[in-house]
Amino acid sequence: MVSVKALGVSDATPVEPVVVAQPASGKPVRKSxxxxxxxxxxxxxxxxxxxxxxxxxxxxxxxxxxxxxxxxxxxxxxxxxxxxxxxxxxxxxxxxxxxxxxxxxxxxxxxxxxxxxxxxxxxAGRDKIVKRPVISSWSALLGYVRVALANESREQFRVLFLDKKNQLIADEVMNRGTVDHAPVYPREIMRRALELSSSNLIILHNHPSGDPTPSRPDIDMTKQIVEAGKALKIAVHDHLVVGREGVASFKALGLM
Structure with missing residues (x-):
């Protein structure tokens, strides 16, 4: 008798016969x-x-x-x-x-x-947006943020920190939250921008529900970040809300 181990499988793997042919003898040929x-x-x-x-x-x-x-x-x-x-x-x-x-x-x-x-x-997606102006590589940016955020099960807030030429300095998660809320602190965002010598920002967060439509709290929070940046001459180019159904741009929607 051929052992299970001799067949190259573990003892836990059942070896079931599979009928593959019917020879002249009338007996089926079986293989593992x-x-x-x-x-x-x-x-x-x-x-x-x-x-x-x-x-x-x-x-x-x-x-x-x-x-x-x-x-x-x-x-x-x-x-x-x-x-x-x-x-x-x-x-x-x-x-x-x-x-x-x-x-x-x-x-x-x-x-x-x-x-x-x-x-x-x-x-691989990030490679397409580094060392080039992010705002001129918009389709690559949207592809990247979809991979990064569209399927997150909890809300996540992150910031793309850009230099004066709008090239990516860093992509950092600023906070993670629950299924429908991630705390955001404009002071922390601006403090980190100053540490990185970042002149421009794109802010991102996801909606685990799948619908990227901005909520009223999203709009109010974005206004606070924009105002905080003005005092430090740090521009917020856009706020992208990512869901499985797509990506919503505050700028495209006329919300900033």
């Missing part, structure tokens, strides 16, 4: 579930190579990535569970390690790998 999954993995890799990653639906793209975390077994159900739990591929990447761990089958290794992918995506 491990071999079946290995064949599926190779077929998916070949499809990705032939048609490009863009041709894969989100669950298969995530499945392909999870192959690296789980060398054996069927990870398609796990990929689909993650998408169901968080609503989208962006939602999966934006989830915290603790949130990812609530999905059955996601261990610490998988959660860390998913967050690694999110951080790499975020840094």
């Amino acid at each position: 579930a491990h071999a079946h999954h290995a064949g599926h993995r190779e077929r998916l890799r070949q499809r990705a190579k032939a048609g490009g990653f863009v041709a894969l639906p989100d669950y298969e793209l995530l499945e392909l990535y999870l192959f690296r975390t789980y060398p054996r077994g069927d990870v398609k159900p796990l990929a689909k569970s993650l998408l169901t739990r968080f609503g989208s591929l962006g939602g999966v990447l934006g989830a915290t390690i603790e949130e990812l761990a609530t999905v059955p089958g996601v261990g610490e290794g998988a959660a860390m790998d998913i967050k690694l992918l999110h951080e790499a995506t975020l840094r």
Whole structure:
């Protein structure tokens, strides 16, 4: 008898027979579930190579990535569970390690790998807006803030500190809050701007509800920050509110 370990899988992995052919003898030929999954993995890799990653639906793209975390077994159900739990591929990447761990089958290794992918995506987006005037790279900026904030489960307030040429000096989280509120302190924002020798700002925050429409408290808070900046000759170019449904610009809406 061939042992489970000889098949290259752990004792915890059930090896179920899969019928693959009917020879002349009339007895079905069987192969292990491990071999079946290995064949599926190779077929998916070949499809990705032939048609490009863009041709894969989100669950298969995530499945392909999870192959690296789980060398054996069927990870398609796990990929689909993650998408169901968080609503989208962006939602999966934006989830915290603790949130990812609530999905059955996601261990610490998988959660860390998913967050690694999110951080790499975020840094790639940031590369498009550094060392160039942010306000002239608006589409790249919007793409970056969507990755950074659109799928956050709690409200987060952050500031893009810019120099005199409107080039990015720093992107810093100033505060994190609850599902619908993050405390904002204009003095702290201006103090940090002076420390960084920042002449211009773009302020950002997200709406975990998904709707980026500015609220009355958002509008009042923005006015306070703008007024605080005037006294120090620090300009606030815009306030962007980010949600899964899009990005709202205070300047475009005539709110500042």
